[in-house]
Amino acid sequence: MGQFRIQGRYASESKLGPNAPTKKAVLSPLSLEARKDPLAFRKLVLETITQKPISTEDIGRERLGSQFLRATNLAWAGAKRLFAVEEMIDKSNQEFKKREKELAQQNDLLRCQRDEARRAVRALISAHVRDTPGVSQDDQKDPLKVLLSWVENPGNDVDRQDEDVSG
Structure with a gap:
């Protein structure tokens, strides 16, 4: 079936079938919002999988399957860890650049x-x-x-x- 995978900071990759071509897309500013809100994260996942825009209200009204909810909850937990690690890397890079400037x-x-x-x-x-x-x-x-x-x-x-x- 379909695969969903986040690669890198703001890129996503989705595959809708075993032989389907892989489509890469740059995530919108919604991806920044998705870092803080699980509902926005679900919306981002659905839009990436279906390749159609979905409103947040539609997600709230729809009866999403329990497997999808469980999968997005797990993905959300993993994404939160990923976002935290990315923030730590950003801080570390900023400190490194500052220290590099001081050393220069x-x-x-x-x-x-x-x-x-x-x-x-x-x-x-x-x-x-x-x-x-x-x-x-x-x-x-x-x-x-x-x-x-x-x-x-x-x-x-x-x-x-x-x-x-x-x-």
């Missing part, structure tokens, strides 16, 4: 601080390298290279010259 701002601030620290270190190294005897003009252009060579080779000529002058 913090990241920008840290990058600025890092760049300022690099400039300060370069300036200090440049000043020290310029005043150091035995450092060539080419090495003075890249003071970080000189610093790294001092770290890698602690017993280089420049250090020995400093010891000779102080000693």
Whole structure:
């Protein structure tokens, strides 16, 4: 017989026979109302299955089969859980986006601080390298290279010259 299935947030899929083509439709603003009212939910289910507009009064006056009522009650209970989960997901996504924005701002601030620290270190190294005897003009252009060579080779000529002058 007919199948009814909600897929995604506002989409529905209905199949009226075993070989019938599946028809997808976007639910109307009624779907938002159906999230809060079981009668509106039944109306939405009936309209989706029959593919005809049905008024809420017709649902109240009609003698709906007990199986249909039981099925829509079960569907309503499941839909309420689904709607609650979707709301939790929405809240979580909003919090995630807010946190992501905060982290991006913090990241920008840290990058600025890092760049300022690099400039300060370069300036200090440049000043020290310029005043150091035995450092060539080419090495003075890249003071970080000189610093790294001092770290890698602690017993280089420049250090020995400093010891000779102080000693």
